[in-house]
Amino acid sequence: LASAAQAEWFIDDAAIMGTNIEVQVWADSARQGQQAIDTVFAEMERVNQLMSPYIDSSELSRVNRLAANEDVVVSEEMFNLIRYANKISQQTGGAFDITFASVGFLYNYRAAQRPDEQTINANLDAINYRHLELDEHNSSIRFRHPNVKIDLGGIAKGHAVDKAVDQLITMGIEHAMVTAGGDTRLLGDRLGRPWMVGIRDPRNPDRQAVMLPLSDIAISTSGDYERYFEEEGQRYHHIISPKTGKSTYEVQSVSILGPSSTTNDALSTSVFVLGVQAGIDLINQIPEVEAIILDDHRRMHFSSGLTQ
Ligand code: ADP
Ligand code: MG
Ligand code: MG
Known part of the structure; x- marks a missing residue:
């Protein structure tokens, strides 16, 4: 009482x-x-430190720096969220796709900057969640295309x-x-x-x-x-x-x-x-x-x- x-x-x-x-x-x-x-x-704050694209030491930034060249081992939490994002990509016919960032990172909304047509077209084929190779056994991720970037902002x-x-x-x-x-x-x-x-x-x-x-x-x-x-x-x-x-x-x-x-x-x-x-x-x-x-x-x- x-x-x-x-x-x-x-x-x-x-x-x-x-x-x-x-x-x-x-x-x-x-x-x-x-x-x-x-x-x-x-x-x-913990999730931010793991998944922010603005923090160089985040797991997300590390994946974006390295995964085109090597298998990058990530935390179970990160691995599971990326895997779930890919499941949503399948379910939505690719409307949701964390590799949108391959072009999305070329926009800077604060500075009112956007990529021109040519730059968009040069990077468009890097957008495809099927470029993400997920190895469940090692909890690692690899990009199967040289220009892929991922972002979990969605x-x-x-x-x-x-x-x-x-x-x-x-x-x-x-x-x-x-x-x-x-x-x-x-x-x-x-x-x-x-x-x-x-x-x-x-x-x-x-x-x-x-x-x-x-x-x-x-x-x-x-x-x-x-x-x-x-x-x-x-x-x-x-x-x-x-x-x-x-x-x-x-x-x-x-x-x-x-x-x-x-x-x-x-x-x-x-x-x-x-x-x-x-x-x-x-x-x-x-x-x-x-x-x-x-x-x-x-x-x-x-x-x-x-x-x-
Ligand atoms: P908010 O950021 O306000 O929560 P949303 O949940 O709609 O809004 O997320 C928008 C963010 O999702 C964008 O800032 C970007 O990081 C990411 N995003 C944009 N387009 C896509 C897309 N097609 N698939 C997956 N994520 C996306
Ligand atoms: Mg969203
Ligand atoms: Mg949201």
Whole structure:
């Protein structure tokens, strides 16, 4: 009883993985609350050190430096995530492909720089997840093409959220929200009420296009407003079609709901590339996963599980 009387919400945020991390936990004591928040931030930072393309000592950077010339042994966590990314590539007909970076790394959104047509075309055949050779026995990876680069930006934040929530569950936490940029996972409800999660209006950062009452689920949103620059009225944003090496324009945002933040993250990027029809068709085939798409005319589209 004494400890129940001290239970309260603990809320904090931090800038990690190039994005805003938000945590809300219901904890029995200030000590447990602080420990839970510290654990989430530490887990995000750990995944960042492993998977960031901006950190020279990350496993990802090491793979990109060496794997065209030798088998590179990686951690089990890295190996499994790359293998899962390849599975999503197969499932999405190549719309999701971590080798998009072979061209994707030539864009610099902050500096408003993009590769010219010739450079894109010269590097386009390096984009193909089938160039990645994964040796399960040695936990190693090898690029079967000299110009391949990989980037986990479309899946790593979802993975980090799942890892952080796993830790909270281990600690005995039953009500929590963990958000990394567009990737959110909810543990339990907000004490007898659902969490209210907004999907942002893609053209107005202060407005929500929809508010969703949600419990015990994860939601990821991919938008063309997260990282982009404009040139002569054209928006160059961070979601790249592996077929063209360029941004796609059929939709403005995609939200995916389902139990796994890792899966939602990968599928939100995938459906963004696939567009409305192919995207909804894909999601309708996957059990436990739903989609909300805002198209380039600001129309909303729902997967079948949300319209019944
Ligand atoms: P956010 O970065 O806001 O979470 P997404 O989950 O949609 O948004 O991820 C976008 C990121 O995914 C890009 O910044 C890039 O790192 C990566 N990416 C872009 N295009 C692809 C693609 N076709 N397949 C896999 N990853 C991609
Ligand atoms: Mg994603
Ligand atoms: Mg994401």
